[in-house]
Amino acid sequence: MAEAAAPRTHRTRSWWGWGWADAHPDDAECIAMGALVPGTLARPLPLPEIADLRIGPPAVTPPITLAPLVTADPAARASHTMGKAFRDVARALRGRPGRIPDLVAHPRCDQDVADLLEWAGEHRVAVVPYGGGSSVVGGVEYRGEEHRAVLSLDLTAMDRVLEIDTADRSALVQAGILGPALEDRLRPHGLTLRHFPQSFEFSTLGGWLATRAGGHYATGRTRIDDFAQSLRVVTPAGTGTSWRLPSSGAGPSPDRFFLGSEGALGVITQAWMRLQERPAHKASAAVAFADLQAALQAVRAIAQSDLVPANCRLLDAGEAALSGASQDGSAVLVLGFESSTAPVEDRLALALELARAHGGTTGKTGADAPPDAAVGAWRSAFLRMPYLRDGLARMGAVVETFETAATWDRIPALIDGIRNGVGVAARKATGFPALVNCRLTHVYPDGAAPYFTVVAGGRPGDEAAVWDELKAVAEDVLHRHRATITHHHAVGRDHRRAYDRQRPEPFALALHAAKHALDPHGILNPGVLVGS
Structure with missing residues (x-):
């Protein structure tokens, strides 16, 4: 049973900070909070303006076949420059957001993703997969110099629930759907994914899967891994879909290979997800x-x-x-x-x-x-x-x-x-x-x-x-103390040094080899997990 596309909201997301632009504290509240912290400013920094960034023209032009999927609009480019960590907010407030993407793409299907990756590989364009943009570890920004241009690959146009299997309590869902929209689609069937991270309102299924996100629930099935039944992933080397199974002992899990890969090995475009009855x-x-x-x-x-x-x-x-x-x-x-x-x-x-x-x-x-x-x-x-x-x-x-x-x-x-x-x-x-x-x-x-x-x-x-x-x-x-660098925020770029120290060396060798095989031009989220 297929569902209609998710409705669009009319509220405006903040391009520089967390959440909705109209939900931030006003100047008076900022001053009151600042008075409680020694060493703060007397008055709040002004809200940053996109016009002050002086965003120049893109370094590349997409072919006419891809032009309908791509925009060079300054507002779109600014809002896709960073995630929502403190260091992102602090840089935006000071007018130093970092490397602004040259283009933002909104693919509508798997073939669009494949076509964009092929073009990017041929023209040395870094591709940064982007869901809700709520990363707090530098997972959606480009910090390198070796690529000619940067394309932010926004998956949110791929936001449909394609099928619901009530007998098996599972659903086939496109990766770009935001948390509230997914729950709205499942609610009439009495079902829920039951995955509610703090970023739920502003993050996508694909982002949860790519970062091995943890939900709100404290025990039991706390991670998105526990709900993933099958993944479809588009890579520069081809597209693959794992079998939908309740369990399998057939070698290393292909799903777990891409869970937590943060867009560095491929782009997750859809997944079968295990559901539950809504709590009463x-x-x-x-x-x-x-x-x-x-x-x-x-x-x-x-x-x-x-x-x-x-x-x-x-x-x-x-x-x-x-x-x-x-x-x-x-x-x-x-x-x-x-x-x-x-x-x-x-x-x-x-x-x-x-x-x-x-x-x-x-x-x-x-x-x-x-x-x-x-x-x-x-x-x-x-x-x-x-x-x-x-x-x-x-x-x-x-x-x-x-x-x-x-x-x-x-x-x-x-x-x-x-x-x-x-x-x-x-x-x-x-x-x-x-x-x-x-x-x-x-x-x-x-x-x-x-x-x-x-x-x-x-x-x-x-x-x-x-x-x-x-x-x-x-x-x-x-x-x-042999404590992990991250339990549920992912590695991104901010945790790379610690991640490199934590992972076993044979696994690092295997990860480098997989990156080269799946992404031979090194365009997928450069600097995340492996590489510079």
Whole structure:
């Protein structure tokens, strides 16, 4: 059963910052936030204008056969220059966005993608696949010099649900569909993909697959990998589609080869995705802990049980205060359960018992009680935080997050190492103290994914460089503790140094060989995963 194309929204995306252009803090709110961070500016930086970039003509002209797919419009080129990391926002605010694409293409089908790749290979044009543009690791910008021109390959015109198989609970979906549109197409069938990253509103299925994105849910099937049944990928060497199967032991998985490849090996154009029935039963509560170490033990106990909470996020005292979940110095555990088949209050009650056994204290729970106030506060802050980050960036603050994952035995020392290392580095770089908070976003029986928030004053005009210095310190701490450079944000260009240190050398050799075989001209997202 095929579905119609997704409807277009009439709101305007911000070209320089996160999300909707009309949702950013105004000047007064920026000033109020800046007053809370030592070392910030007296007044916010002005909103950047595309006209100030003085975008010149493209270095190449596409052939007449491809012209209908391609634009050189300055606004389109500016909005496809960078992702949405702090360093992207800081550079845009200072009028230094980096290499602006010469052209932006909107292919409508697999053949369009193949034709664009063939032309680009013949003319030394770098091709940067682009979904929603929400990368926070430099995954959608070009930083090299060896290519004649840059083409941003925007997949969002390929946004259809091609088929829904209700018997198998799966759907064939084009890669350019945005999260809300996909859920709108599945909702009439009582189905959901159940993948809700923070960027859900502004990211695409193809982007999730290409970056091995993690969703909002904290346990169980947390990654997009778990939902991918079959992929179709267009490469300069040809197009291939894996078989749609519930499982297979036939050699290395072709799907896992392209999952996480970030557009460097091929362009994912469509996928069969495993679906679920929409949840009908939900319950949530918050638990306060006076001691973070006790809270970590509680979360480990819950993760190693068979309860499988949908949400199991532990906020340290600083993160709880920042989100409004607690103001008394307590760490807060946000717990949530859901099911499509049966009530979940019993599972929530058992999880709360485990939390209390480790020193946690709880508020109201139960089917008739409203969600705990801390839960609601956290949810609101979770969605609003990227906009507030951009408001603080306008005040010259350094505000960014990074995430990792490690085994339980390393988590306590890792958290302390990041707090101390980044805190010292921030004072050295700026002369002001930094706020370094931590939360656990995903938990597993054998470990967890700590997610760090850093807020510090900047050096006026040099904010992106300050963050680069702090991130380099953080990377070294992660490496010492054998914690991954990324749990769900992907590698991009910002994490290349750490990724090269983390991956085994034989795997690196195989990846280089695969890149050469599939992309002989080296045009696909140069600098990501392999190469310069």
